[in-house]
Amino acid sequence: MASRSDPVRGGGGATEERTTATTPGYTAIQDGRVLRITITNPKRKNALSYDTMAGLGDTMLAAADDPAVRVIVLTGEGSDFCTGADLAAAAGEKERGITPEMTMDVANRMIKAIVDSPVPVIARVKGAAAGVGVAFALAADLAYASEDAYLLLAFINIGLMPDGGAAALVAAAAGRPLAAQMALLGERLSARKAVEHSLIAGVYADEELDAEVEAAAAKLAHGPRRALELTKRALNAATLTTLDAALAAEKTGQCELLRAPDFAEGAAAMLQKRKAVFG
Numbered sequence: 223m224a225s226r227s228d229p230v231r232g233g234g235g236a237t238e239e240r241t242t243a244t245t246p247g248y249t250a251i252q253d254g255r256v257l258r259i260t261i262t263n264p265k266r267k268n269a270l271s272y273d274t275m276a277g278l279g280d281t282m283l284a285a286a287d288d289p290a291v292r293v294i295v296l297t298g299e300g301s302d303f304c305t306g307a308d309l310a311a312a313a314g315e316k317e318r319g320i321t322p323e324m325t326m327d328v329a330n331r332m333i334k335a336i337v338d339s340p341v342p343v344i345a346r347v348k349g350a351a352a353g354v355g356v357a358f359a360l361a362a363d364l365a366y367a368s369e370d371a372y373l374l375l376a377f378i379n380i381g382l383m384p385d386g387g388a389a390a391l392v393a394a395a396a397g398r399p400l401a402a403q404m405a406l407l408g409e410r411l412s413a414r415k416a417v418e419h420s421l422i423a424g425v426y427a428d429e430e431l432d433a434e435v436e437a438a439a440a441k442l443a444h445g446p447r448r449a450l451e452l453t454k455r456a457l458n459a460a461t462l463t464t465l466d467a468a469l470a471a472e473k474t475g476q477c478e479l480l481r482a483p484d485f486a487e488g489a490a491a492m493l494q495k496r497k498a499v500f501g
Contacts (some may be wrong), residue, residue, distance in 0.1 A: 287385060304352070332386075364423045368428050382485055400442070
C-alpha cells in the first residue's frame with residue numbers, strides 16, 4: 223500500500239484513501255473524490271520510462287470512466303515535477319523491442335488522456351518540468367507552480383524536437399514567438415515568466431503551493447461534474463485546435479530524429495555531462 227507523508231483530504235471531511243495503482247515509477251491514490259497521481263522517480267528528477275508512461279495513460283483513461291473521480295491532481299515526488307523521457311532507460315527499452323513509434327504513441331496517449339479527461343486535471347509543479355513534462359503541465363486544465371519551478375523544452379540540445387504537443391500547447395497560450403524561443407533555443411522559462419505569458423495559472427511560495435492546489439481541488443471535487451466537463455470541452459475546442467495535428471507531426475518527426483546520429487550523440491553527451499558535437 224502506497225502512502226503519502228502529506229495527506230490532504232478531498233473535501234467534505236475525513237475520507238479513506240485507496241491506492242489504485244502502484245506501477246513502478248508512479249502511484250495513484252484515490253482520496254475521496256480526488257485522484258492523486260504522483261510520478262515517483264525522484265533520483266532521476268521524475269524522468270519517465272516507457273512502462274511508466276504507459277501506466278500513467280492507463281490510469282488516466284480508467285479515471286475518465288470512474289464516476290467516483292471528480293478531479294485529478296498530477297505531481298512529482300520530491301523536488302521536481304517531471305523531466306520527460308529517461309534516457310538512461312532507453313538502451314534497455316530498445317533491447318525489449320520498444321520502437322520510437324511505440325514511445326511516441328504512449329506519450330501522445332497520455333497527453334490526450336489529460337486533455338480529453340471529463341474531469342479537471344490540476345498539475346502541481348515544483349522544480350523542473352522538462353521535455354514531455356512541460357506538455358503534462360500545460361495539458362492540465364490548471365497548473366500551479368512553486369517559485370523555483372521552470373519549464374524547459376531541451377529537446378534541441380539532444381538533437382530532438384518538442385513532443386507531447388508542447389509546441390502547440392505553448393503557442394495556444396502564449397503565441398508563436400515564445401514557442402519558437404523555447405523550442406529552438408532550449409532555454410528554461412521560470413515559473414514567474416510562465417505566469418506572465420499565461421502558460422500556467424499561478425506561482426506560489428513553497429509553503430503556499432499545496433494550499434492553493436488543495437483549495438482548487440476541493441472546489442472542483444464538489445462542483446457540478448457534467449457542467450465542468452462541458453466547460454472544459456468548450457475551452458479546449460476553442461484553444462487547442464491544432465493539438466491533434468501537432469501530435470501527428472511530432473510523431474513523424476521525432477521518430478526520424480530518434481534514429482538519427484545527432485540524437486545518439488546528444489543522448490551520450492547528456493549522460494556523460496559534456497557538450498554535444500552535432501554533425
